[in-house]
Amino acid sequence: MSRPPVYLKQNVVAEPLHNQWYAWWFLASPMTAPLFVANLHVKIMESFVANPAIHVAALKSPALRGGPYLNCGVERVGEVKALLERTLQEESLAMRYAAAMRELDALLASAEGYSLEELYPRVPDLLRGYVELTYDLRNRASARFFEPLLYRSPFHRESSQSVSLRLVHGDARPYVFSTPRLDDSREGDLQVRLPFRHEAWDTLFAMRRTPAPLEAVRDALGIAPQDGDTFATFFTPEPPRPAPRYDGDGVRVRYFGHACVLIESRHVSVLTDPVVSYDFPTDLPRFTFADLPERIDYVLLTHGHADHLMFEPLLQLRHRIGTVVVPAGGGGALVDPSLKLMLQHAGFRDVVTLSELESLPVPGGELVGLPFLGEHGDLDVRGKLAHLVRLEGKALLMAADSNALEPRLYEHVQPHVGSIDMMWLGMESEGGPLSWMYGPLLPAPLSRKMDQSRRLNGSNAARAIDIVQRLKPRQVRIYAMGREPWLGHVMVMGYHEQSPQLVESRKLLAHCREHGVDADMPYGQAESFLR
Ligand SMILES: [Fe+2]
Ligand SMILES: [Fe+2]
Numbered sequence: 268m269s270r271p272p273v274y275l276k277q278n279v280v281a282e283p284l285h286n287q288w289y290a291w292w293f294l295a296s297p298m299t300a301p302l303f304v305a306n307l308h309v310k311i312m313e314s315f316v317a318n319p320a321i322h323v324a325a326l327k328s329p330a331l332r333g334g335p336y337l338n339c340g341v342e343r344v345g346e347v348k349a350l351l352e353r354t355l356q357e358e359s360l361a362m363r364y365a366a367a368m369r370e371l372d373a374l375l376a377s378a379e380g381y382s383l384e385e386l387y388p389r390v391p392d393l394l395r396g397y398v399e400l401t402y403d404l405r406n407r408a409s410a411r412f413f414e415p416l417l418y419r420s421p422f423h424r425e426s427s428q429s430v431s432l433r434l435v436h437g438d439a440r441p442y443v444f445s446t447p448r449l450d451d452s453r454e455g456d457l458q459v460r461l462p463f464r465h466e467a468w469d470t471l472f473a474m475r476r477t478p479a480p481l482e483a484v485r486d487a488l489g490i491a492p493q494d495g496d497t498f499a500t501f502f503t504p505e506p507p508r509p510a511p512r513y514d515g516d517g518v519r520v521r522y523f524g525h526a527c528v529l530i531e532s533r534h535v536s537v538l539t540d541p542v543v544s545y546d547f548p549t550d551l552p553r554f555t556f557a558d559l560p561e562r563i564d565y566v567l568l569t570h571g572h573a574d575h576l577m578f579e580p581l582l583q584l585r586h587r588i589g590t591v592v593v594p595a596g597g598g599g600a601l602v603d604p605s606l607k608l609m610l611q612h613a614g615f616r617d618v619v620t621l622s623e624l625e626s627l628p629v630p631g632g633e634l635v636g637l638p639f640l641g642e643h644g645d646l647d648v649r650g651k652l653a654h655l656v657r658l659e660g661k662a663l664l665m666a667a668d669s670n671a672l673e674p675r676l677y678e679h680v681q682p683h684v685g686s687i688d689m690m691w692l693g694m695e696s697e698g699g700p701l702s703w704m705y706g707p708l709l710p711a712p713l714s715r716k717m718d719q720s721r722r723l724n725g726s727n728a729a730r731a732i733d734i735v736q737r738l739k740p741r742q743v744r745i746y747a748m749g750r751e752p753w754l755g756h757v758m759v760m761g762y763h764e765q766s767p768q769l770v771e772s773r774k775l776l777a778h779c780r781e782h783g784v785d786a787d788m789p790y791g792q793a794e795s796f797l798r
């Protein structure tokens with residue numbers, strides 16, 4: 268006798284992992300992943316195994332929470348050692364790739380402006396055929412990767428992928444970039460080793476809204492018999508609350524936290540930079556997975572930073588997303604992995620790229636790509652884009668972490684965008700140093716002074732006011748500040764009242780209000796209508 272169909276509980280967390288580490292964009296591309304494994308993960312684990320007490324002591328200081336300290340008790344050193352040994356064994360190719368990259372860099376540094384032809388045979392054997400050697404116009408040599416070929420090479424290791432499933436009852440989650448997920452099966456954690464692109468994930472996550480037999484999804488995911496009881500705790504006969512599609516006039520705008528905004532008309536639904544809270548009883552009201560419509564026609568991604576391109580919610584929404592729109596970028600530069608390729612290889616079938624001032628028609632409007640200046644430590648990253656969303660005669664600018672380093676840009680942009688009803692802008696005006704995110708890609712460490720000067724910072728008040736004065740939006744919303752507690756696993760902000768980011772934000776709000784512009788910095792949840 269078959270049992271009645273069940274729903275996936277709304278408080279089941281699903282963390283995509285790569286060798287047990289939280290899978291963020293640099294781990295998704297085979298061009299960059301080996302460097303993060305070799306130059307970050309292995310080094311952190313070696314350091315912890317050699318002296319775990321240093322890590323435990325460092326993490327007692329809140330200022331060091333975002334640093335390269337592994338967040339485990341000393342008693343787990345054996346497990347970390349086992350993971351380190353397994354990583355060194357299974358990822359031996361990554362270790363060789365990292366060594367080959369150092370050799371390649373030395374080779375490129377030896378080029379003096381003469382033909383690069385003779386360098387090809389001297390490219391490290393592992394990388395030959397995967398790179399083109401080029402000069403910039405100042406005769407500085409560099410390598411461009413044929414990234415699509417790397418996805419079809421042994422460097423793309425789907426066997427390292429897994430998803431950790433468990434129930435949560437609150438927002439607190441450990442910071443993931445310096446700590447792997449160890450085996451917490453005694454606490455109800457279940458790690459399922461199946462590539463992200465596998466269709467069984469769609470079967471599972473569709474059950475958040477559509478009930479199905481437990482046995483079928485259990486078998487599709489290949490859950491072992493001994494894990495059957497834990498797996499069964501993730502399901503319930505209770506249906507979720509209804510989440511009807513918006514059917515009113517104009518545009519409804521719902522803030523889901525950070526840079527995630529759901530923009531809906533009667534004809535189309537658009538979700539930006541998905542970062543979505545799970546659903547559980549809480550004192551902080553928020554929209555959650557349970558509030559997303561059955562069909563999300565377009566997901567817009569602004570850039571690859573881990574708080575904007577997050578595989579965790581994307582994987583869970585894949586079955587209900589129509590098209591993912593990403594910045595064109597790519598081009599094979601090590602610092603700029605293609606967002607399109609990484610999403611396609613994670614099982615997204617319809618991924619389209621948009622470039623600056625390019626437009627994509629959508630029902631009742633269009634999406635237009637706009638320049639996204641700065642916020643990447645002056646690195647030549649093209650995989651970033653602000654989005655103009657035109658629906659039902661209204662225009663919303665989703666500017667993410669754009670830093671208005673040159674206000675004249677917005678003078679040039681203004682005639683192309685016309686009047687803007689609502690502008691969303693991030694104001695994380697401090698940002699981390701360049702090495703915090705890009706360090707494992709650097710052939711040699713930057714001086715501390717250089718590193719501290721080249722930050723991943725968005726606009727401060729003066730620059731945000733520059734944008735407002737030039738684009739003259741009717742309404743301004745400050746977002747993408749990492750304030751919501753469901754961001755704690757990827758951002759360590761620790762804001763207080765006098766944090767410069769909040770001081771700058773308040774200055775922008777005051778400026779807007781003085782000039783009759785409706786302005787707000789939503790927290791947790793917000794809803795407005797443009798009619
Ligand atoms: Fe960013
Ligand atoms: Fe951000």
